[in-house]
Amino acid sequence: MQYRRLGKTELNVSVIGFGASPLGNVFDDCDELEGIRSVHCAIDLGINFFDVAPFYGITLAETRLGDALKGKRNDILLATKCGRYGLRDFDFSYQRILDSADESLRRLQTDYVDLMQLHDIEFGSREQVLNEAIPALQKIKASGKARFVGITGLPVNYLADIAREVEVDTVLSWAHYNLLQDEINAELVPLCQQKDMGLMNAAPLVQRILSDASIPAWHNAPEELKAMQAPLLECCSKYGVALSDVAIRYAIDHPFIASTIIGMCDQDNVKKNASVVEFSIPEGLLDEINQLVAPVKNTMWFEGMPENNISRKNP
Numbered sequence: 498m499q500y501r502r503l504g505k506t507e508l509n510v511s512v513i514g515f516g517a518s519p520l521g522n523v524f525d526d527c528d529e530l531e532g533i534r535s536v537h538c539a540i541d542l543g544i545n546f547f548d549v550a551p552f553y554g555i556t557l558a559e560t561r562l563g564d565a566l567k568g569k570r571n572d573i574l575l576a577t578k579c580g581r582y583g584l585r586d587f588d589f590s591y592q593r594i595l596d597s598a599d600e601s602l603r604r605l606q607t608d609y610v611d612l613m614q615l616h617d618i619e620f621g622s623r624e625q626v627l628n629e630a631i632p633a634l635q636k637i638k639a640s641g642k643a644r645f646v647g648i649t650g651l652p653v654n655y656l657a658d659i660a661r662e663v664e665v666d667t668v669l670s671w672a673h674y675n676l677l678q679d680e681i682n683a684e685l686v687p688l689c690q691q692k693d694m695g696l697m698n699a700a701p702l703v704q705r706i707l708s709d710a711s712i713p714a715w716h717n718a719p720e721e722l723k724a725m726q727a728p729l730l731e732c733c734s735k736y737g738v739a740l741s742d743v744a745i746r747y748a749i750d751h752p753f754i755a756s757t758i759i760g761m762c763d764q765d766n767v768k769k770n771a772s773v774v775e776f777s778i779p780e781g782l783l784d785e786i787n788q789l790v791a792p793v794k795n796t797m798w799f800e801g802m803p804e805n806n807i808s809r810k811n812p
Contacts, residue, residue, distance in 0.1 A: 521554015
């Protein structure tokens with residue numbers, strides 16, 4: 498496994514992070530015992546960064562991860578989130594953020610997390626995120642219940658917009674650096690370098706589009722993005738490689754992203770994903786992929802409040 502510094506936190510995180518959402522049956526039903534074994538397998542393979550949230554499985558993922566980490570908490574770096582609790586259940590108020598942190602600690606069976614993050618900030622009002630949720634995060638950090646704090650979300654330039662105004666340690670962007678998207682480079686990467694914020698990338702497979710697994714019915718991507726799965730699978734098969742391996746390798750090759758978070762809940766997937774650190778993309782394949790995806794490159798779907806999907810970057 499390889500490791501990178503997570504910005505000003507000085508934590509060295511594995512370039513592949515364990516995304517625990519599948520432990521909450523987000524994609525398919527996850528066998529509880531196999532989920533625990535997958536966590537242990539990941540630790541044995543050197544994956545030391547684990548990311549979860551109350552939203553995943555409506556607290557099930559946190560509960561299962563807490564069970565899996567009994568006796569192993571000190572071997573890993575643990576991140577969770579607050580502010581999102583259901584598909585349409587968001588609360589970024591000051592007291593709810595404080596209460597949420599305590600609830601997560603109980604489910605995770607620990608007295609602190611290494612990173613506490615606001616979850617999908619585009620769904621909260623800008624004013625409440627800035628004036629209530631961020632101060633609550635800072636109080637959680639001051640209390641020692643979280644070593645560091647950060648923000649997460651989908652509209653990547655909105656993440657940069659908020660991160661310019663507040664002091665956070667990390668930013669987690671999802672679905673914005675992969676074979677289909679590279680918008681993370683426009684504002685967020687240079688800002689994180691400037692402020693030495695740790696940058697993480699989640700969903701490098703774009704919720705299964707860049708894999709051979711069936712795309713979930715709830716997937717919000719435009720049909721033209723979903724339709725890229727078949728031609729990309731065919732393209733990779735000509736080179737004798739798996740699309741998911743190419744997608745993960747491409748993502749972890751970004752020099753300024755500390756960890757790429759991949760959802761996992763069974764040992765076979767853990768081993769397959771971890772092995773990508775030794776994988777090389779065949780010469781010529783990326784050129785073919787770039788030609789295939791050019792018509793839909795950086796096509797993105799909308800989530801959250803409309804006003805939070807507009808960049809406020811100063812001209």
